[in-house]
Amino acid sequence: MVVGDASLEIDTVVIGAGPGGYVAAIRAAQLGQSVLIVDKSEWGGVCLNRGCIPSKALISAAHQYETVQNASSMGITMENVKVDYSKVQEFKRGVVSKLTGGVAGLLKGNKVQMFKGEAMFINETEVRVFNDQEAPRYKFKNCIIATGSRPIELKPFPYGGRILSSTEALELPEIPKSLIVIGGGYIGAELSQMFAKFGTKVTIIEGADMVLPGFDKDLTQLVSKNMKKHGFEIFTKAQAQSATQTDKDVTVKFTVDGKEQEVTGDYLLVTVGRRPNTDGELGLDMIGVKMTDRGLIEVDHQGRTSIPHIYAIGDIVPGLALAHKASYEAKVAAEAIAGLPSVVDYKCIPAVCFTDPECSSVGYSEAEAKEKGYNVKVGKFAYVGNGRALSLNAPEGFVKIVADAETGLVLGGQIVGIEASNLISEVALAIENALTLEDIALTIHAHPTLGELVMEAAEVALGHPIHAIVR
Template sequence: MVVGEISQQRNLIIIGGGPGGYTAAVRGAQLGLSVTLIEQAEIGGTCLNKGCIPSKTFTHAAKKRAETVHLQELGIGDGTAAFDFSKLLAYKDKVIVGLRTGVESLCKNNKIEVIRGKATFLGPDKIGVENGHQFDIYEFEQAIIATGSSPVLPLSLNAEGKRIILSHNIFELEELPEHLLVKGNDYMALEVASSFAALGAKVSILFEDNTGFAFDESIHKEMLRLFKRRKIEVHRDVQIISVNETDDEIAVIFQNDKKVEKTIWGSHLFVTGTRAANVESLGISRIGVKQTNEGFILVDGSLRTSIPSIYAIGDVTEGPLLAVKAIKQGKAVVEEIAGMKPEVDLTFTPVVAHTLPPAVSVGLTEQKARDFGIEVRVSQFPLGGNGYAAITGKKDGFIKVISNPETEMISGIHMIGEGAIELSGSFVQLLEMAAKEEDVKFPLYAHPGYSEGLLEAVEGLIDQAIHAAPAKKKDLLNI
């Protein structure tokens, strides 16, 4: 190993080139900071290369394949479509490379110094970077840790199993699984089950319980209904006893909700697992950076760690492990370094699943509101009554609005159905501005369009939805 003899001086060093890291780098450059970005793998991080982008490419393909029957109704095709899994993989790689090249160009155009290698803290203002036989030392004024997280297989499963798949490699399978078993109830498990089934795989999903389900209970029920209709086998309230693997199959032995022991065989088992912060090789404990018992880095309201010169953002910190959090924090932390007064509030972080159809939850669920003792008024507008949904054939799902009957303030908006992802930004905006029912009812909405469903859901709170059957009087106020 060749060690640099002299420490090189840098202003701001960012470790990790994922969505939080490169966003921080670009925003820092925009604010006139001299930025050095260190990445040991590919620019774009897990999100671009192994997570968000590959998974959404699969859900996009699944959505298109599911549309073939409707296309026949429009006079397009015969209702069938050949599917070449290898072409999907090639398209996924094409998208990833294109986006990664775009991020690399952003760094170049913003005059961001990109250094390849593995970073290790040597002190509160000094870092070493190893790249092959080269080891260079840098002194910095500020540093931002944005190294993300990695999936971890539960201890109860066989870590050496070749047919047990985690989120970072499910989209790298060379062939479509014959029978995919899915364990989990988070957005990733739901997306994988939904998309792989639409692409032609037999899918069985195992829910151990509903306590970790992040969506409103009404969305959960609708998803179960749609899974059943699409022949996705659902096992609820299961307790997994063991997992056994052969050269050709994998078997999950579990106890079902009736306390009966059952065995289900599949070609692969997908497990979302837990996630661990990518901090082991950073040497942060040696220099006194405080962490939680789970290994996440503790930060204050300014995203500063226990070392004043070092900040941390994204998955290495506590809170939701989402790219949207990392991006928001990435912008805020460099604005803080530049002397501005940014604010990060994750209260209304949308919970999103790119299922078929997609689902979104923002704010309080109905059950949470009741648990908090909050008086609620609830309205649920079915998309079957929406004109544009009738045109597109995407009539599954609904928009649900929860408000306070006294203040008329909206406290939660939940949707499953076509357009949910695009409308989620409007849902967040309404809750952030503490919108009242009138704030939704006053504006004009494009007709026909999915957004009219939001208007009718709010009008339904007082039984004024035009395209919904009148509610019984006792249903207008749910207390």
């Protein structure tokens, strides 16, 4: 590709092809830049290949299995319902393949040059990309770093054998009879509930005082209740100490209230967070990009690092490690390079957890709004009062809207229940566009739909609900 050590010239180099990187590359190309994207693994990154998408495919399969098992409550009786987990995995791989192929097609369609390999900075304006066959150099005008993150590995629990990260858990060839999970955050909660629906006995060891720390307790209580219904053992305020594994199982020792306990399971899943991919051979230290003590890259309101023509987005910068945040930041960075006045505004990033029931949140919680000095008005409407929820046999949950009492301006919302991940978008749109409770309440929502829950919550906050009694 390149003779000798001469450099090719490119407008923008994007390092990483996850939901931040590939979006940045496409947007930059749309804005007239010549773009090279580099990734050592698959197009679509961790999210499409080893995270968001494969986990949701398995979770969907588990929901289907549970729904079939419980169909008798709706008058449908089935016998000998079985799971062929090899075919479940085949379904998952099919979903992933379609999406990664789609990303590759979008990059090619936008005339983005694609290089499968690793990248290393030579200096502030040059990068070498290399694989087993070639190692060309590129001189760039701008660069967007989007290298993502990887599971944190704890020294007492090194990955391997029967100690798994989320990556290995998604690739298990069989359904484990028992599973120990260290970390009851969103990854641990989602995957453990998925396995539990397939019949796995789950034990969760969580250091905080509840599962899903970070979400409001009134949301997570319903998730904990559902976990216990499926036979979970949940230890909170617990500290995992050590693990001993054989070729058949793994035993974990942990402490609760100073008392040592132990539990044995087929596998141990460790989900205690993710580490930014800013180390290794990328060479950020060589060019002097400023980072925090946690290895995150410091950026301004357009994603610009301490080197003005080098940008960083996604899991490697401060803030929530969310795919949709990375995609949002990607567009801002690409547009900033093109001279557009785009800047990040994080007031309206939804957080979603695909547990059972689903949890979602956007903007301020009631407590956060009060801390900010708002006189708060709250509307809360239960799923059990919604016709569509009942017809779906999913009456658990509620929608909660937080607003400014004086102006009615929507400040935030929290939802727990079926399709909470989709319903939260209406609340996010309301916040983004400075809408009021009246704006939501006066919007005609189709009937019977789950979307009516948001309208009903707004009406409760306004004090004139039709399908609830104000006390």
